[in-house]
Structure formats: structure tokens, C-alpha cells
Amino acid sequence: MKRPPVLARAVARSLVPFGGERAAALVPHARLAGPMPWVIAIMVALTVIAGAGGLALSNLAHTARSELSGAATVQVVEPLKVERDRQTRAAEAALSGLPEVASLRVVPDDELNALLDPWLGSEGDEAVPVPALIDVELRGPANAERLTALRRALGPVAPAARVDAQSSWLGPVFTAISSLQWLAIALVVLLALTSAAAVWLAARSALGGNRGTIEIVHLLGGTDAQIARIFQRSVGFDAAAGGAVGLALGMAAVLVLGRQFAALGSGMVAGGGLAAIDWVLIAAIPLVGVVIAMFTARLTVLGALRRML
Amino acid sequence: MTGDSAEVVTFDNVGLRYGTDREILSDISFTLHPGGFYFLTGASGAGKTSMLKLLYLAQRPSRGAIRMFGTDVITLPRDRLPAFRRRLGVVFQDFRLVPHLSAFDNVALPLRVSGVRESELRKPVSDMLDWVGLTHRAEARPATLSGGEQQRVAIARAVIGRPDMLVADEPTGNVDPDMALKLLRLFEALNRLGTTVVVATHDVHLLRKVPDSLIMRLDKGRLSDPTGALRFPPRREPPRVQALA
Numbered sequence A: 001m002k003r004p005p006v007l008a009r010a011v012a013r014s015l016v017p018f019g020g021e022r023a024a025a026l027v028p029h030a031r032l033a034g035p036m037p038w039v040i041a042i043m044v045a046l047t048v049i050a051g052a053g054g055l056a057l058s059n060l061a062h063t064a065r066s067e068l069s070g071a072a073t074v075q076v077v078e079p080l081k082v083e084r085d086r087q088t089r090a091a092e093a094a095l096s097g098l099p100e101v102a103s104l105r106v107v108p109d110d111e112l113n114a115l116l117d118p119w120l121g122s123e124g125d126e127a128v129p130v131p132a133l134i135d136v137e138l139r140g141p142a143n144a145e146r147l148t149a150l151r152r153a154l155g156p157v158a159p160a161a162r163v164d165a166q167s168s169w170l171g172p173v174f175t176a177i178s179s180l181q182w183l184a185i186a187l188v189v190l191l192a193l194t195s196a197a198a199v200w201l202a203a204r205s206a207l208g209g210n211r212g213t214i215e216i217v218h219l220l221g222g223t224d225a226q227i228a229r230i231f232q233r234s235v236g237f238d239a240a241a242g243g244a245v246g247l248a249l250g251m252a253a254v255l256v257l258g259r260q261f262a263a264l265g266s267g268m269v270a271g272g273g274l275a276a277i278d279w280v281l282i283a284a285i286p287l288v289g290v291v292i293a294m295f296t297a298r299l300t301v302l303g304a305l306r307r308m309l
Numbered sequence B: 001m002t003g004d005s006a007e008v009v010t011f012d013n014v015g016l017r018y019g020t021d022r023e024i025l026s027d028i029s030f031t032l033h034p035g036g037f038y039f040l041t042g043a044s045g046a047g048k049t050s051m052l053k054l055l056y057l058a059q060r061p062s063r064g065a066i067r068m069f070g071t072d073v074i075t076l077p078r079d080r081l082p083a084f085r086r087r088l089g090v091v092f093q094d095f096r097l098v099p100h101l102s103a104f105d106n107v108a109l110p111l112r113v114s115g116v117r118e119s120e121l122r123k124p125v126s127d128m129l130d131w132v133g134l135t136h137r138a139e140a141r142p143a144t145l146s147g148g149e150q151q152r153v154a155i156a157r158a159v160i161g162r163p164d165m166l167v168a169d170e171p172t173g174n175v176d177p178d179m180a181l182k183l184l185r186l187f188e189a190l191n192r193l194g195t196t197v198v199v200a201t202h203d204v205h206l207l208r209k210v211p212d213s214l215i216m217r218l219d220k221g222r223l224s225d226p227t228g229a230l231r232f233p234p235r236r237e238p239p240r241v242q243a244l245a
């Protein structure tokens, strides 16, 4: 009978780590076949959309606030047109000399009428007396101090002038924007938590079918670190694939939405664009997903191994 | 690493119970010596697999001491055990092949775990598959192999790393007598190279095929040694295997 084959003992045994392509081949179950990459793709896409929405809203609120907070409106409330025009000119002159004022603009009657026509109708400009309006841009926020300085300057020359910070009548808008912002933050947090949980569960279930393999490699002398690394790599690969797809889908949705909002042409919405840093934050979402998936894989495998001797 | 070279394994008053049940193994004491060829027999349910699990470090005993290659493996930290497992070759009663790996990759697995380079393992794995008659099935998945073919893959995997101790649980249960003999020759060849061999079987015909073997017998969780295998030091006179059958 032929001699059975035997291996040189030196070749047969070493404690070099087990890795690379061959090690990865141990867990083809976890490879794109299962639901995990798709779960991750969907969760990443949703998180990207919510995150982009939240960031855009926050940018919008910020721009609106800084644009409006430095502005004041002067209304000259005087029914007689001649007197109103006189006081308006006097107010314009008084204001332009003030150090608090950066620039000002008397809103022309035409523009005012055009604004009011839909409400008041156009049958005669004097039918309803309309106050004259002066838009004032301040050097700094429209706080009580600056507004008082304006009032003091206007008092003697234009007694019919009323000074308001624009932010004061935009107050409800700001409140609405900041509620929306909180809503977006809450949504992003909820989605992030759900995604984390989904990724956790998906990674766990991807490993579920490999429990036997884990045990076999363990019994053949694989170390915990070796085995954890194999599964971590495989799950990380899946999560990265899912994350990339999710990011692409989410980004596409955000870009389409962004273009549609931009088409509205409103100054307010234009302030809601995303800055470079926002895109970096959004791109980090799938990375966080990959980290969670790999961390889960590691904990799950090590947990299973610790129950074995 | 090999401390006392006169012993591969020593069990001292070992007992095993699963959970809170009665003891499956009681008062087990024996020493296995380097180069020994041991059969473990006993009725179904006597505790053979349970004892082998202790031997291949898959199970901790409930009491008693186990020394392996001169080291107390009971008190050893978990992270030191893989180095011991790599010195063992195990044929599991239920084979435990990795289902999605080919026969070739299953046989190569212990070498890969030990970090053997691909270029160095191709030939030994092919030779081993040839020996167990599975060259034509090298790329087959376990699910497409017959019971006997799976068993031969499991045996090839156990011996490929040339272990210091081979532990085989019913390794010939699913093969025909000719193949059983051929596999036994493989164990003997390994044994002559210095590997301690422990084969659990209830096939009494097998015992007679290895004249130098020593026999341990489990009966309801207790050990007896019809060939004097368990003595300290053991008698290496020709064992009376024939008398048993």
C-alpha cells in the first residue's frame, strides 16, 4: 500500500495570523446575498435626506436671521400726502447722518402700491392712506439701543415716524423656522438611532448563519481576534457597499429637491443651500454606518466565542 | 511548550455533568503517552463523545484536572488555548465541515488558520485528498458529498496538519470496510511519525486491526482498561485485544 501523505511539521504549525482573501472566503454568507447591505442602503439614504433637510433648514434660519436682524423699518403714518412726503424726506435726511445706519432706502410709492394693490385695489391711490416706508439697514443687530437712537433722531423732524425692527414682525416666521429646525433635528436623531439599530440587527443576523463556521474555526485553533477580524471585514465590506448605494440615493434625492427649491427663486429658500462642510457631514453618515456594523460584528462574534471554551 | 515528554494527556479524577444533570463522566483518570494508539469503546450513550470533547478542549470538566503537553489546561487563560488546539487533529462525530467551502478548502482550513502559505499547502492538500480518494470531488461542497465522502474530508482535515494528537470520534462509521481499513492505515502512518491517536468506536472489528493499540472502555461514564492502557506507567506489553472481541 502506498505511504500516506504527511506534511513537514514545521510547515504544519505556526501562529501567523489568518487573513486576506482566503479568510474572507470563510464567510460568503455575509456577502451582499443577505438583506444587510440593502437595509443599510435604505437607512443611510433616509438619514442622508433628513440630515440634508435639517442642515439646509438650519442654514436658512441662520441666513434669514442675520439678514433681518440688522434691519429696521421706518413707517411715516400720516394721512396727508404732502405732510407725509415732507416728513419722509426729513426722516431720510436725519437717518442718513446717524452712525448706526449703514444704508437706507425709501420704498417708492409705486412699489408700495404694487405690494398693496392685491389687498386694497387700484381705484385711486388716495382712497386709503398708506404709510410711507423706509428700509433701514443698521450697522449691527436691531437692538433696543439702536432703535432708540433712531427714534430720538426722528422725534423732532418726523413726529409721524414709527420705528420697528423687522425681526419683531418676522418673529412668528423665526419661531416657525426654529420649530421646523427642531423637528428636523429630532427626525435626524430618530432616524440615526433606527439606522444604528437596523445595522446592528442586520449585522447580527448576517452572522447568525455563520455560527457553525465560527465554532469550527475556533475548534481548529483560530484565535478570537482572528475570527472576529474575518467577520468584521466581511460585514464591513457589506456595510460599505450598502452605505455607498444609500449615500448615492440620498444625495440624488437631495440634489433634485435642492434644484426644485432653487427654482422657486425665493430669497429665503436660496439661503438654505448646503455648504461644503454640510456635504462632508452627510458623506460621514455611511462611514458611521460601517463603523457600527463592524463594531456589532466584533461584539457578536466575540460574544459567541466567549460562550465557547 | 512540551513540558513532560512522557505524557501527552493526563486526566486526574475528572467528572463531567451537563447543567445540573447527573454526571455523564465520573472519576476518569488516565495518562496517554506519546506515540500511543488508543481505542475508546463503549455502548452508545456511554460518554465517548463527551470524553473526546474534554480531550479536544471543547468542554471544561465539572471537576478534576487535565494536563495536556505538560500544561494544566483547566486553569489556563482562554487566550492560551488556541495554541493547544492547533496541536490537535479532530474528526468530529458529526464532521462539522464548513458548508460553503469546497472539500479542498475544508481540508486546507487548519493550515490556513495556522498561517501556512498558499504555495506550500496546495500539494499536501491535493495529496491528502488523493489518499482518501476524493481528488475528483475536490471542488464539491459538503452538501453534495455522500456521508462517507464527508467523513473522509473530515479525516483529511484532521490529519493534514500532522497533529501531535489525533482525536477521532467514530471515524469509520459511514464508510465501507475497505475504506475503513485504508483510513486506519492513515492513522497508523501518522502514529508511526509520533502522533498520539485516540479513536472512539464501537466497531470491535476495528480494534483487532491495530495490533499495538490500547483499549479504554467507557461503561456508564466510568472508565476501565481491558489492555492496561491506563496504568501509571502503562504496560507496553502486547495488549490482549483479541480477548475483548
Ligand SMILES: Nc1ncnc2c1ncn2[C@@H]1O[C@H](COP(=O)(O)OP(=O)(O)OP(=O)(O)O)[C@@H](O)[C@H]1O
Pocket: B018, B024, B042, B043, B044, B045, B046, B047, B048, B049, B050, B051, B093, B202
Ligand atoms: N450537550 C449535552 N447536554 C446534555 N446532555 C448531553 C449532552 N451531550 C451528551 N449528553 C448526554 O451525555 C450522555 C453521553 O453522551 P455521548 O455523546 O458522550 O455518548 P457517546 O458514547 O458518544 O454515544 P454514541 O456512541 O451514540 O456517540 C448521553 O446520555 C447524552 O444524552
Ligand SMILES: [Mg+2]
Pocket: B048, B049, B050, B093, B169
Ligand atoms: Mg458519540
